[in-house]
Amino acid sequence: MKVGIIRFPGSNCDRDVFHAIKLAGGEPNYIWWNQRDLTDFDTIVIPGGFSYGDYLRAGAIASITPVIECVKDVVKEEKPVLGICNGAQILAEVGLVPGVFTNNKNARFICKRVELKVSSTKTPFTSMYKKNEIIEMPIAHAEGRYYGKEIEKLHDQDQIVLQFEGENPNGSMEAITGVCDESGLVCAVMPHPERASEAVLGSDDGLKFFKGMVNFRNL
Amino acid sequence: MKNDNNIFSGDSMKYNAEVKISLKKGMLNPEASTIQRALALLGYGVEDTDTIKIIKFTVDEKNEELAKEEVEDMCQRLLCNPVIHDYEIKIALNNQ
Numbered sequence: 001m002k003v004g005i006i007r008f009p010g011s012n013c014d015r016d017v018f019h020a021i022k023l024a025g026g027e028p029n030y031i032w033w034n035q036r037d038l039t040d041f042d043t044i045v046i047p048g049g050f051s052y053g054d055y056l057r058a059g060a061i062a063s064i065t066p067v068i069e070c071v072k073d074v075v076k077e078e079k080p081v082l083g084i085c086n087g088a089q090i091l092a093e094v095g096l097v098p099g100v101f102t103n104n105k106n107a108r109f110i111c112k113r114v115e116l117k118v119s120s121t122k123t124p125f126t127s128m129y130k131k132n133e134i135i136e137m138p139i140a141h142a143e144g145r146y147y148g149k150e151i152e153k154l155h156d157q158d159q160i161v162l163q164f165e166g167e168n169p170n171g172s173m174e175a176i177t178g179v180c181d182e183s184g185l186v187c188a189v190m191p192h193p194e195r196a197s198e199a200v201l202g203s204d205d206g207l208k209f210f211k212g213m214v215n216f217r218n219l
Numbered sequence: 220m221k222n223d224n225n226i227f228s229g230d231s232m233k234y235n236a237e238v239k240i241s242l243k244k245g246m247l248n249p250e251a252s253t254i255q256r257a258l259a260l261l262g263y264g265v266e267d268t269d270t271i272k273i274i275k276f277t278v279d280e281k282n283e284e285l286a287k288e289e290v291e292d293m294c295q296r297l298l299c300n301p302v303i304h305d306y307e308i309k310i311a312l313n314n315q
Contacts, residue, residue, distance in 0.1 A: 056297070056298070057300060060297060060300070061297075064296065064297055093300065099302065100300055100302050100303055102303060103248075103249045103250065104249065105247060105249055106249065107249035107250060107252070107253045145247075147246070147302070147303060148302075149302065171247065
């Protein structure tokens, strides 16, 4: 399973994701923002950070780069794509997942470990969890409040991937903090599974995100 | 899409463009409510605080209509997120 990790100026979770993919048994590779060919890769991960300084809106400038044009082709080829934190904001800006992640309700940067419900197991990344399983992973964002126009449709098509359990720290609609496209292959989550990928980090609840990805179709 | 008019063709004009970006009505604006609370700390009892972003630039085009069309494209493709934003475009001839 050859995994491409996209790096933009300002990405800062790329090495953590690299490590987590290795732990899960995948073969990680870095890709730079101006790469125009992703055909070598079986799956793509867009890691967190502050691409282009979060100027304009988080993810807005990254969303028009050449490599993101190629990600659209990866999606057409029905290969899995995961966006974490800033990666999730980018996928929402491009419109590959519905809705937007915008400024937190309390206008603060929130960095803490939270309880989450795995609401959908239709994505490769959540396929190894049980539906409605409660897991613990950290969030670290200022623009993570989910807002969407077609929440009913998300319910009907099982596109809500993660929801805050208990407290809703950023004011997201229906406590949603992870969504996928209709196929489930494109998944955008604000929490950081890579920061919960081994016991030494305090939790390894997130490792199954990468194991599920690596074991997808036994690639 | 960006049109292919050659801006160096000699007959283009320079326009001042201003894009005013605001959140759609009813959208939560945490920045505005934080400012309002800070003003309250100073003793100012203001209400209905809002924040609006203005992006300004000049653009060369053959006429005002084409300039507006091009800026409209920029709004759709990058400057705004149509899910949460409303925008207003102003175009005026640059006389300098």
